[in-house]
Amino acid sequence: MFSAAIVMNYLLASAVTAFIGIATRSRKLLDLVAIAMATTGLILSISLMFNTINYGVSTYMFGGFRPPLGVVYYADFISSSLSLLSSFATVVSIILACISMDQSIRRYFYPIAFLLIAGVHSFLFTGDIFHLYVATELVTITSCALTAIYSDKRNAIRATLIYGIAGTAITSFLLLSVILVYGSYGTVNIADIALKSIDPKAVTPFSGGVFGEIVSASITALAMITWVFLFKSGIMPTHFWLPRVYRSAPIASLVLFTSSSDILGVYGILRIYRILFSENSVITSFRNTMLFSLTAISTISAFLSALLTARQDRVRGIVAYSTITQLSLALAGVISRDSEAVAGGLLHISVNALGDTSILTGYTIYMKNRDIDNFSSRLAKVLIMIGFLNLFGLIPIVPGFWSKALMTKGFLDDGNIVGVATVLISTGLCAIGYFRFAINILLREQTSKFKVVSTEGRYFLNTTILLLLIAIVLGLGIGLTLNPQILNIIVELVSRSIDVDTYIANTFNMVNR
Amino acid sequence: MDMLIVAFTTTAIALIVNIVIATYGIFTDRSLLKKVISLLIFSDTLSVFAILIGFRIPKVVSSPSPPIHLDIPGTVKDIEEFLTRTVDPIPQAFIITAIVINLAIFSFLAGLLLQYYKHFGSLDVHVLEEEEVVDEVY
Amino acid sequence: MSIEKIRRSPLTALALATITLALSIVIVSRGLGILPPKDLRELGRTIAVNCFNPWNRTLTSFSLNAVSAIIWDYRGIDTVFETAVLFAGIAGLSTLFKNVKGLTLGIGGGSTLIVRKSVKLVVLLTTIASISIAIHGHLTPGGGFQGGSVLAVITSLIVVAYSIETIHRLGISTKDIMRIRYTALLTIIFIAVIPTLYGLTTGIHAYFLQNMPKDDSPISMPTNFFNTPLGGSIFFLNLAEYIAVAASLSLVVLLFSMRSKELGLED
Numbered sequence: 001m002f003s004a005a006i007v008m009n010y011l012l013a014s015a016v017t018a019f020i021g022i023a024t025r026s027r028k029l030l031d032l033v034a035i036a037m038a039t040t041g042l043i044l045s046i047s048l049m050f051n052t053i054n055y056g057v058s059t060y061m062f063g064g065f066r067p068p069l070g071v072v073y074y075a076d077f078i079s080s081s082l083s084l085l086s087s088f089a090t091v092v093s094i095i096l097a098c099i100s101m102d103q104s105i106r107r108y109f110y111p112i113a114f115l116l117i118a119g120v121h122s123f124l125f126t127g128d129i130f131h132l133y134v135a136t137e138l139v140t141i142t143s144c145a146l147t148a149i150y151s152d153k154r155n156a157i158r159a160t161l162i163y164g165i166a167g168t169a170i171t172s173f174l175l176l177s178v179i180l181v182y183g184s185y186g187t188v189n190i191a192d193i194a195l196k197s198i199d200p201k202a203v204t205p206f207s208g209g210v211f212g213e214i215v216s217a218s219i220t221a222l223a224m225i226t227w228v229f230l231f232k233s234g235i236m237p238t239h240f241w242l243p244r245v246y247r248s249a250p251i252a253s254l255v256l257f258t259s260s261s262d263i264l265g266v267y268g269i270l271r272i273y274r275i276l277f278s279e280n281s282v283i284t285s286f287r288n289t290m291l292f293s294l295t296a297i298s299t300i301s302a303f304l305s306a307l308l309t310a311r312q313d314r315v316r317g318i319v320a321y322s323t324i325t326q327l328s329l330a331l332a333g334v335i336s337r338d339s340e341a342v343a344g345g346l347l348h349i350s351v352n353a354l355g356d357t358s359i360l361t362g363y364t365i366y367m368k369n370r371d372i373d374n375f376s377s378r379l380a381k382v383l384i385m386i387g388f389l390n391l392f393g394l395i396p397i398v399p400g401f402w403s404k405a406l407m408t409k410g411f412l413d414d415g416n417i418v419g420v421a422t423v424l425i426s427t428g429l430c431a432i433g434y435f436r437f438a439i440n441i442l443l444r445e446q447t448s449k450f451k452v453v454s455t456e457g458r459y460f461l462n463t464t465i466l467l468l469l470i471a472i473v474l475g476l477g478i479g480l481t482l483n484p485q486i487l488n489i490i491v492e493l494v495s496r497s498i499d500v501d502t503y504i505a506n507t508f509n510m511v512n513r
Numbered sequence: 514m515d516m517l518i519v520a521f522t523t524t525a526i527a528l529i530v531n532i533v534i535a536t537y538g539i540f541t542d543r544s545l546l547k548k549v550i551s552l553l554i555f556s557d558t559l560s561v562f563a564i565l566i567g568f569r570i571p572k573v574v575s576s577p578s579p580p581i582h583l584d585i586p587g588t589v590k591d592i593e594e595f596l597t598r599t600v601d602p603i604p605q606a607f608i609i610t611a612i613v614i615n616l617a618i619f620s621f622l623a624g625l626l627l628q629y630y631k632h633f634g635s636l637d638v639h640v641l642e643e644e645e646v647v648d649e650v651y
Numbered sequence: 652m653s654i655e656k657i658r659r660s661p662l663t664a665l666a667l668a669t670i671t672l673a674l675s676i677v678i679v680s681r682g683l684g685i686l687p688p689k690d691l692r693e694l695g696r697t698i699a700v701n702c703f704n705p706w707n708r709t710l711t712s713f714s715l716n717a718v719s720a721i722i723w724d725y726r727g728i729d730t731v732f733e734t735a736v737l738f739a740g741i742a743g744l745s746t747l748f749k750n751v752k753g754l755t756l757g758i759g760g761g762s763t764l765i766v767r768k769s770v771k772l773v774v775l776l777t778t779i780a781s782i783s784i785a786i787h788g789h790l791t792p793g794g795g796f797q798g799g800s801v802l803a804v805i806t807s808l809i810v811v812a813y814s815i816e817t818i819h820r821l822g823i824s825t826k827d828i829m830r831i832r833y834t835a836l837l838t839i840i841f842i843a844v845i846p847t848l849y850g851l852t853t854g855i856h857a858y859f860l861q862n863m864p865k866d867d868s869p870i871s872m873p874t875n876f877f878n879t880p881l882g883g884s885i886f887f888l889n890l891a892e893y894i895a896v897a898a899s900l901s902l903v904v905l906l907f908s909m910r911s912k913e914l915g916l917e918d
Binding site: 104187211 | 673674676677680681682683684688692693694695696697698710724725726727728729731732733735736738739740742743745746747748749826829830833834836837840843844857858859860861862865866867868
């Protein structure tokens with residue numbers, strides 16, 4: 001129920017903000033409606049989170065058709081926590097747009113941003129691979145539009161075209177694999193495919209048995225979908241679009257990208273390898289080969305991008321390459337056999353999103369107030385430091401420490417020494433870039449000695465968003481430090497979510513919650 | 514082997530070759546316009562491929578029919594008769610969705626191409642990439 | 652790496668050959684069944700049985716056209732998202748051309764008299780045909796998207812035969828079209844939530860995008876209009892989609908037929 005309500009809320013928010021933007025001249029009303037709708041989404045996400053923790057899973061059948069006949073939403077702990085992350089990022093991004101964007105741009109920004117979030121949520125919740133394709137296309141086109149929102153910046157246009165053409169081509173391969181899977185399995189429901197990939201003789205209501213010889217089709221589809229999702233997260237061989245986009249997109253869009261659209265690749269790979277084609281499926285040996293090469297890819301990608309992070313000296317470059325590094329690490333965790341490493345990888349996605357959001361928000365407010373020495377500019381400096389410490393993650397009061405600790409522990413349990421080395425070495429390499437930049441900011445003198453209390457009435461918004469982010473990051477970190485057993489609960493919930501039998505049983509005995 | 518199977522398999526493989534050629538065009542052509550055209554070829558080939566998968570040669574009647582009832586079915590018999598000749602409706606529904614999506618994407622890409630030409634004066638990917646002196650926070 | 656290198660690199664050839672080989676193996680090894688199949692896939696068969704089936708009221712959608720039934724009923728959320736993608740494309744396009752200067756209002760003679768007179772006739776016929784395609788989407792081949800794209804042809808016909816100024820003189824601006832488009836999108840979302848809202852007010856459980864009654868929910872959209880099948884919400888959704896698509900495509904045609912000075916592409 002809540003999962004569908006979240007998506008509908010964001011679709012409605014998009015249409016309403018677009019309508020208000022063209023119908024009235026009042027920008028105050030537009031901003032208020034946007035913030036209100038984003039907050040509603042956040043509240044719904046929190047409710048969904050409680051719902052999934054209480055009942056284990058929250059499912060919804062659109063139109064009342066049972067799977068595999070209709071499209072269903074399946075929200076477990078993993079997808080609802082990522083949904084919470086992206087709903088929170090939407091609120092931050094909308095407030096950031098109020099602070100940093102021109103009034104004339106904002107009325108274009110809000111509808112597209114809400115559509116992006118609707119697509120991201122649909123991607124997280126969907127239990128249907130064709131709907132996955134539709135959601136991916138929505139995410140692709142909206143992130144293109146958000147990059148090109150300042151159409152007079154030539155680099156933005158160039159980045160958007162490169163991303164748009166490559167992204168559409170790659171997503172077409174997703175459609176090709178969906179068609180292959182339908183042709184072979186005769187169904188597009190994820191649980192149905194998962195069941196039939198384990199037991200090809202299974203017969204389910206509405207969709208019957210498999211239609212063709214599933215092994216070759218599954219292998220081809222798995223290879224293509226893996227490639228698609230690697231591209232979506234910008235893991236190293238397919239990363240060419242990510243630094244370009246991060247160098248030219250508006251800051252408010254970047255906050256959305258780093259915490260919603262770019263995490264989808266890693267999440268998708270988790271879903272594909274754990275649920276769709278699980279350990280006992282008919283293509284186990286090919287799946288193991290793919291997992292091995294994915295481990296190699298993520299290791300190399302983490303090293304190379306960490307090296308490149310160390311060389312950056314502007315905030316956008318640092319955030320771009322650091323995102324590639326952290327997502328590669330998260331990928332290495334997610335594809336690991338140990339469920340602690342999986343939980344660590346998922347936590348690391350959130351850590352990266354929170355860290356990037358902190359740095360970008362702090363930097364924006366700092367630069368807007370750099371000529372004035374006031375409370376919010378000093379608070380911004382603090383937030384940038386916390387963001388970097390979080391990404392660095394060797395100090396226990398930030399959540400970054402705990403995600404890396406969890407991953408390292410998982411790798412050690414699994415006997416994966418290369419994984420441990422990757423985490424440590426990439427952390428060290430990235431730290432060079434982080435701290436060079438952070439020290440630059442700290443040492444920079446305020447150019448003006450005046451004490452100005454308010455700037456254009458945005459002082460309130462600035463301080464609110466800064467305090468909110470500091471509270472969230474430090475609160476999460478300190479909470480984890482004081483109660484490390486929360487981590488055990490998270491690992492337990494994650495390992496229940498990635499169990500394929502539970503997934504199949506919950507989908508076929510669906511109740512609406 | 515049945516001639517029909519040979520013909521259909523050949524067509525399917527020809528479509529795949531078309532897809533691969535389009536991929537080659539997308540990733541190697543210098544002109545952005547030609548990249549977009551390759552993309553169009555790709556998505557249209559995909560549509561034909563899906564329709565081919567949903568096609569069928571029925572056992573009883575000689576030719577298949579679109580998945581639409583010609584008349585309001587009066588009895589269960591009418592529905593059974595409809596089942597003997599209709600083709601698979603699901604790939605068709607997928608493809609109409611994909612076509613609308615591609616339409617949206619291609620109109621957006623066309624607008625981007627116009628803007629690109631305005632800024633760079635050509636549609637070549639390899640324009641001289643100069644570092645823009647920008648305010649980083651916007 | 653430059654494009655020339657990618658083009659000649661053996662790696663590219665290898666990658667492309669692998670894709671071809673893998674997909675061909677899928678087909679030759681009957682991964683998709685024997686082409687052409689003699690039977691329907693079971694899921695397609697379920698839908699073909701149930702798209703118009705008064706004897707199974709919890710699974711049918713009372714639509715003679717099975718494709719329309721899938722698009723707006725069985726997989727309705729896909730199509731809502733597809734409309735959202737179209738909306739995003741148009742929103743992105745209007746972002747790119749934020750500083751459209753508006754028409755310079757030249758003379759705009761258009762084509763010869765014969766062409767103009769015949770276009771008038773064709774416009775009338777096309778409008779009627781497009782409406783028919785859209786509102787009969789659940790009965791005959793067609794639907795909202797198909798009808799809408801036929802209607803958008805009219806815009807391009809007028810631009811070619813008359814001039815773009817004629818459209819302006821008819822009192823249609825891009826802003827009006829945008830407003831129509833947003834209203835249509837809101838209508839689609841509204842129709843999707845009607846059963847839920849109704850259920851909330853009456854205390855009965857109902858789903859988003861519900862059309863016909865289900866096992867656990869008795870709420871139903873209208874099935875018949877006098878004695879013509881209406882397909883429940885399919886008819887109304889087709890109508891809203893018709894307006895949305897016609898408005899979006901007309902906007903695209905209008906934008907791309909402006910002069911580059913008017914689009915803000917030249918200074």
